[in-house]
Structures are given as structure tokens and as C-alpha cells.
Amino acid sequence: MGARDRIGEDQVVELAEMFRLMSDPTRLRIILACLDAPVPVGEMADRLAISASLVSHHLRLLRAARLLQAERRGRQVFYVVGDSHIRSMLTDMVDHVAEGDAEAEQAPGG
């Protein structure tokens, strides 16, 4: 038993890289921003209060990892989470940190 034991080192590296993309607050904010609906780069930069250049830099990484998909509409480029599993996981994790923040204190000793 244990799919977690059956995955090879390559899979682990692949998974780690996926987590790495989401390990930065700025990048995570970008992913979360376009979790449900496509969002243009400029709006992201405005909502996240960061420069469009920085957003674009992160977007490049996210695109390379297939985490985000780009869709051009005229002069604007809309980005959206393209992976259903990632989207589902993200939604769950967001809910987890939103609620689990209080019940994580069940650990005895310390």
C-alpha cells in the first residue's frame, strides 16, 4: 500500500517544483487572484499592489509550470489556473488555513 512510496525521485522533484511555485506569497497571491476567473496582468498588479513587471516575471514561471494558462484578449492577456487538481487543492488549502488556524493547537507538550 502507499502510492506515496511508489512515486520515484522524478515525481518527488516534480511535485516539489509545483509546491515551490506556490511557496512565495506574491506568487501565491497571483495564483489565488486568477483561481476562478481569468484576470489581466494589469488588474493583478493593481489588486496586489505590485509592479506589472514583477507580475509578469512570476507569470512566466507559473506558465512554464502549466499552473496558469494565458488567454489574449486584444491588448490584454488574461491568466487563469489551468489545472483542476491544483485549483481544487488550492481551494481546500485556503479553506484549511482559514479554519484550521484555530484547531491546530491540539498538539500537547511543547
Added chain:
Amino acid sequence: MGARDRIGEDQVVELAEMFRLMSDPTRLRIILACLDAPVPVGEMADRLAISASLVSHHLRLLRAARLLQAERRGRQVFYVVGDSHIRSMLTDMVDHVAEGDAEAEQAPGG
């Protein structure tokens, strides 16, 4: 829609830090190693083919984030994933990369 937009910056940082812990292949391997059952540090080092010191260093980070729980049995210390959500998510993600690896090969470009 809502939950992902309702979380504040602190939550995002908290979530990002969680991902950060899992973003390292070595550290992810450690987490995966003690995903189901508690594993002693020495066995981890042996199974992962890395020094016990390095394992301990990573263990410290994982413990600080409450991702892993330590349990002392005699002179050995067993570590196990202490978060049900994380365990669930990890199992799902492992399965995701295990399956997605086959369909990801349809990309001709490098």
C-alpha cells in the same frame, strides 16, 4: 467564489510557508517518508541516502511548522505527519503527479 478572496495576507503568507516546507525534494521526501507511519530519523537518513544531520535540520523546520510531529521511543525519535489535511492533500498530489506524468508527455516541445 469568496473563500480564496476572503483570506488575508497573513493567511496567504501562512499558506505559502506551508508550501515552502514542501517545496524541497529532500524535505518532501522526508514528509512523504513519514506520511502514514512514524519513522525514526536514522531510518529516514538511510532510506533517503542523506546524512542524519541534514534530516534533523529539515525535521526541525517541519516540526516548527507543525507539519510533522515528534514521538520519542527510547533513544529513537519517530516522526509522523500530524496534519490530516496535509496528509490528505499530499496523498492526492502524489496521485496527481503519478497519473499526470503520463498525460504530460503529450507535449512535443521542451
Added chain:
DNA sequence: GTGTCTCCTGTTCATCTGTTCATATGTTCC
């Protein structure tokens, strides 16, 4: 009490990463 095993902690170093500034590319309108 001594010796050994297992694990923890502190420090240093090579490397990577995120961020900013300056600039290029692409698109629309005239």
C-alpha cells in the same frame, strides 16, 4: 560513572531567488 548510539544545534559557504529599473515586443487606433 564511562562508553556508545541517536539525535539536535550552531556556523559557514556556494548558490538560488525575488525584486527593481530600463527597455523591448505586441496590439489597437488614427
Added chain:
DNA sequence: GGAACATATGAACAGATGAACAGGAGACAC
């Protein structure tokens, strides 16, 4: 063709990170 807007890219720098080395603390056996 040119101007304006939106996005992408490259170089450089400050900060963070993982890995290795050395020393120390706790537990068990004698």
C-alpha cells in the same frame, strides 16, 4: 507610419536557502 497602452524580457543586487562540518545533549548498556 506613429502614438499610446499592456505586457514581456534582461541585467544587477539584496536577501534567503540548502548542504556540509563540528560540537553538544539525552538515553541505554555495562
